[in-house]
Amino acid sequence: MGGVPTPRCIIVRHGQTEWSKSGQYTGLTDLPLTEYGVGQMKRTGQSIFRNKFIDPTHITYIFSSPRKRARQTVDLVLETLPQEQKDRIRIVIDEDLREWEYGDYEGLLTSQIVELRKSRGLDKERPWNIWRDGCEGGESTEEFGLRLSRAIARIQNLHKQHQKEGIASDIMVFAHGHALRYFAALWFKLGVEKECDGKQPQPPTYKDDTVPYVPLKTYRHLVDNPNFLLDAGGIGVLSYAHHNIDEPALALAGAFVPPPEEESQHGDVI
Template sequence: MGKVPTPRCIIVRHGQTEWSKSGQYTGLTDLPLTEYGVGQMRRTASCVFANKFIDPDAITYVFTSPRTRARQTVELMLEPWTEEQRSKIRIVVDEDLREWEYGDYEGLLTHEIVALRKSRGLDQERPWNIWRDGCENGETTQQIGLRLSRAIARIQNLHRDHQAKGIASDIMVFAHGHALRYFAGLWFMPCAEKVCETAEELAQPKTYDDSTIPYVVLNKYKYLDYNPNFLLDAGGIGVLSYSHHNIDEPALALAGAFVSPPEEESQHGDVK
């Protein structure tokens, strides 16, 4: 069996919407892509697939948020693929990949959120930080951390299985600005950890419908209590992988979508 590339998790933020263009916080509001956003994702797909930065034949799963803007982005990105390539891929809609639920801040701009919180007597000692403080009547950072930890555990479990079987495995994840930056932070950065003990944490509902994906039960999960300072514009792509071919060493792939042939991956081999 020949050597296969180190597994990768390729994260893709949906294309431009009217609210991503204006800067309004878009959680559960189900907006479509703008005309520009549609063209944006077609151009991106043409670039990454035509140049083999991402090889469709190496993709094992596509995970997507249930929101229209994410699912529309999946459809546009897969347009250049052949029917045979599309028939081999499993597209999985996963509720855990939805955007941060912004609650009272849905549809607002950052300065409007800051003013709203000030009017309610909040943030008197330090400025609002969504990564630490969450959203009123929306999700806390622990809540989004819990569901994204579940999604990551499933993907890393699939990667571990594929690597053991010698299967090349790029898994694509289509979601949103805050959710994907949070996802990337959990993937490889030092994070706070919490044992699952509340009813919500222990419930761990199945948020997708695909019998080929084992459900991983978490005893503990990670969450952010600081801003990871990542940028991911609408339509942007990031790549997460592993050091030393080791699934227990999640890492950021600074080369992005570009990938070297497996035989040239010596810098990721046994030398640390």
């Protein structure tokens, strides 16, 4: 690979808000970070760049949810970088990365949602599972999976372009708890695959001419809990096995990575 590291997708959950602290479901409600959340993400930015867990010169794009808590987190994480470095990073606001639209469950705790559904005569045969059952008055898991599949396709397409050009490419994604756990599960091709049936947004959910729009023939959605955890302010690293964009994988070491010449992902090793 000529010393160029395998592309990575670095997912970052926004810092603490009042509702992430209390456990209330926060979809479209546009809350800012708490004072603790602000300090939390400032410290995160200082740590990942000072300790070279992430080389800022390798960041090609940042994709962010449009919600205030995500965009505020982007600014805080990048705060310590010199302005000329920040200017080289393209920041794309993408509606496809917004949190699950919880509908009737917005602002509620899980226990309250369970009681609400019980009062409506639901879940008599099995407990509510958001990953399978979605949200009344909000999004189904199919709708959520479709838009996250679109976002993944764009990012992986950019990674493929950058790899062909020999460009080191870390793409960062700033979003939310359910969205990023779901995103990671789809990255590994979990869940079930379905045809898109022409369900493409018009116009696209972002505005940046340098990001090609990737039409989908199929998409994936979950039918059960992927059993991933990502606390407020948490970071995860997604990448590819054998330097191959067609082999998406979890980077178990996270941000702790060896130099490119020491990577063990040889193309002829399974």
